[in-house]
Each structure stands twice: as C-alpha cells, then as structure tokens.
Amino acid sequence: MAKELAKARPARRHRGLVVFLTGLSGSGKSTVARGLTDALRESGERTVTLLDGDVVRRELSAGLGYSKADRDLNVRRIGWVAAEIARHRGVAICCPIAPYAAARATAREMALTAGAGFVLVHVATPLEVCEQRDRKGLYARARAGLLTGMTGIDDPYEVPTDADVVLDTTDVSVPEAVEAVLQHLTETGWVELKIPSS
Amino acid sequence: MAKELAKARPARRHRGLVVFLTGLSGSGKSTVARGLTDALRESGERTVTLLDGDVVRRELSAGLGYSKADRDLNVRRIGWVAAEIARHRGVAICCPIAPYAAARATAREMALTAGAGFVLVHVATPLEVCEQRDRKGLYARARAGLLTGMTGIDDPYEVPTDADVVLDTTDVSVPEAVEAVLQHLTETGWVELKIPSS
Numbered sequence A, B: 001m002a003k004e005l006a007k008a009r010p011a012r013r014h015r016g017l018v019v020f021l022t023g024l025s026g027s028g029k030s031t032v033a034r035g036l037t038d039a040l041r042e043s044g045e046r047t048v049t050l051l052d053g054d055v056v057r058r059e060l061s062a063g064l065g066y067s068k069a070d071r072d073l074n075v076r077r078i079g080w081v082a083a084e085i086a087r088h089r090g091v092a093i094c095c096p097i098a099p100y101a102a103a104r105a106t107a108r109e110m111a112l113t114a115g116a117g118f119v120l121v122h123v124a125t126p127l128e129v130c131e132q133r134d135r136k137g138l139y140a141r142a143r144a145g146l147l148t149g150m151t152g153i154d155d156p157y158e159v160p161t162d163a164d165v166v167l168d169t170t171d172v173s174v175p176e177a178v179e180a181v182l183q184h185l186t187e188t189g190w191v192e193l194k195i196p197s198s
Helices: A002-008 A029-043 A053-059 A068-087 A101-113 A127-133 A138-143 A174-187 B002-008 B029-043 B053-059 B068-087 B101-113 B127-133 B138-143 B174-187
Strands: A017-022 A048-051 A091-094 A117-123 A165-167 B017-023 B048-051 B091-094 B117-123 B165-167
Touching: A017 A029, A017 A068, A017 A101, A017 A174, A029 A048, A029 A091, A029 A117, A029 A174, A048 A053, A048 A068, A053 A068, A053 B068, A068 A091, A068 A101, A068 B053, A068 B068, A101 A117, A117 A174, A165 A174, B017 B029, B017 B068, B017 B101, B017 B174, B029 B048, B029 B091, B029 B117, B029 B174, B048 B053, B048 B068, B053 B068, B068 B091, B068 B101, B101 B117, B117 B174, B165 B174
Parallel strands: A017 A091, A017 A117, A048 A091, A117 A165, B017 B091, B017 B117, B048 B091, B117 B165
Antiparallel strands: none
C-alpha cells in the first residue's frame, strides 16, 4: 500500500515545496532565502516565490503587530499562501522569525496536506552574534527599553526540534549557507541542481 | 518582435490564469466560482485554488472591514495571492464583490505581470434580483438601517467596462452560467475541455 502510494506520486522534483527558514532577527534568514531563491531561479528548473519580510508586510500582513496572536496569524497566513503555491507545484521560500513551534507545525501540516514537501531550516545563529550585527538597530532599542516584544530579548523563541537543516551563519559565508540548503534539497530529491564547481 | 514574443511563450493552456468574478452580494459569484472550480478540477487538466469568501476571510483578511480602504486592501491581497498562484502556472478563481474599478485593474495588472492570464467575469445580476434572494439577510438589514456600507444600497459598485464575460444569473441555471465561462475559456485557449454533451 505504501509502495503503491509512493508510485502514484510524481518524483519530488516535480512536486511543490515549501522551504521555511526560521530564526532570530539578524540570524541571516532573509539573506539565505534570497540566495536560495536566486539559485533556484537561475537553474530554471522551478518557479519560485520568495515570501520575505518586505513582501509579506506589504501584501499579506499589513496591520499585524508583534503579539503572540498577531505573530501566529502572520505565520499561518504565510504558511497558507506558501502551501497554495506548492499545491500548484511551485516552490515557496519564506523566512519569518516564526518563534512558536505550534505555528511552524501548522505551516508544515498545510504544505503536506497540499501534497507538497516542507523543509524546515533553522538559522540558528546565536543571539550574541545577531545582537552584535544588529543591522536594523532593533536589539539596541530593545536593550534600551524603547522596544518591547523583541524575540530573544523579552519575547520567546522556541528552538525547533524538527529542523531538517540547521545553519549557524556566524562563521559561514552566504554562498556556503545557501549551498548547504541546496545540498540538502538535492540529496533529498527536491531539486536536481548541477552545482557549478568553483 | 511581437511574433517572436508570442512564439517564446507556452500555449495559454500551459500558463497560469486568474479568473476574477465581481458582482453584488447575492449575484451568484460564489456559486458560479465553485461550479467552475469543480469542473476544472474534474477535468484534471489544471490545478485550481478557489479563493472564495470563507477562505479569504479565514486565511487572508481576518480583521479587515468594509471601508473603501479595507475593501481595496482585501481585493489587492486576493489579487496578489491569485497572481502568485498563476505565476506557478496554477489557476486561481476568486469572487470578491470588488466594487472599485481601480482595485480590479490592479488585480489584472498583477496577474499579467506574473506572466499569467486574467479573465474578468462580471456577474451582473440586477440589484432587485439579488435583494429578492437576500440569502444572508444582508439587504433586509441594510434597508432597515441596521447595516451600513452595503454595496448597492449605501455603498457604490462601479460597473466594469472591461469585463471579458458578463453573466446575469436571473434566469440562468448554475450549470449554464458555469458553461458560459468555460466556453469563453475554451474559445480563448485557456483551457481545453471536453464539455460532455448532454
């Protein structure tokens, strides 16, 4: 029965896929997501939608804040759109902070229900490194008490126990991090990339 | 040049498509949209996402109201998701009231920018008929002054001048209305359906 089911499904590289990057602000999620998007688009093999912070805030979640309820709604909305894209055999790459395990699990479930794959990438760059980078100045403002609800400072981040890939961008370049994800996707059959030898 | 461009593109039935039904509450939009979705799904030729009112309110637009700004945001959000689905060669069928021409034009533009088609269906059932049906009791409440911002009563509906199909469901059965849309899609090459002879 399981065999028949496997037989009836197209190969993974012809099925939809959601790549879901989670991690603290400044961990490198968006940068890796952009690199991954570019690599997959350049390969020409798959159509890709990048649901990064800018797009999501503009097109999907204008008006939502940073309470637990609003964060959960934001992640659910991203996960739902990603799953619909994957239902049509597209690749959706999303990179919300997504601090709560239950909301991430819902996103995974929605993708699987749509007949697609779901790959959870935990960008596990430590808080100290993220805070040192502080590209948006958010950590400084949170430490100064000018900003509340900052994940890692006064708001929780539930570390994933179900990540398919764990990346720490402390000492890893962006292309190396992107390649690590691509390698996982290739090894698990989701993409078939000829990675150029450098 | 135009010829080369046309040549470079896949046939319409292999490209994404947004079918956008607009009309008053009670006009029959959702019913036709559901019938169309079922017919396309049964044909097995295309993958289809139906963005009907329930799904949209639950997954995309929770918290939005009925002001012009919120209606425009709702239609933009639906149009954006529909265009992303169509970017991956899927078919998105949506049926918001969408009373404002500019918001509908934006939805069309987003679909075309994504390389997809856009078919505007105006479900032009007259207000009198919609009000007589009044399936949700909204017209009665609006007439009684218990509900404000009801399209057609105290809120505007800008009649489309750019509809690809115009349907009036007053004297037409649901299967007939669905067939009219399917016929347009078939004639214009967006789908290739063997419509069963009855």
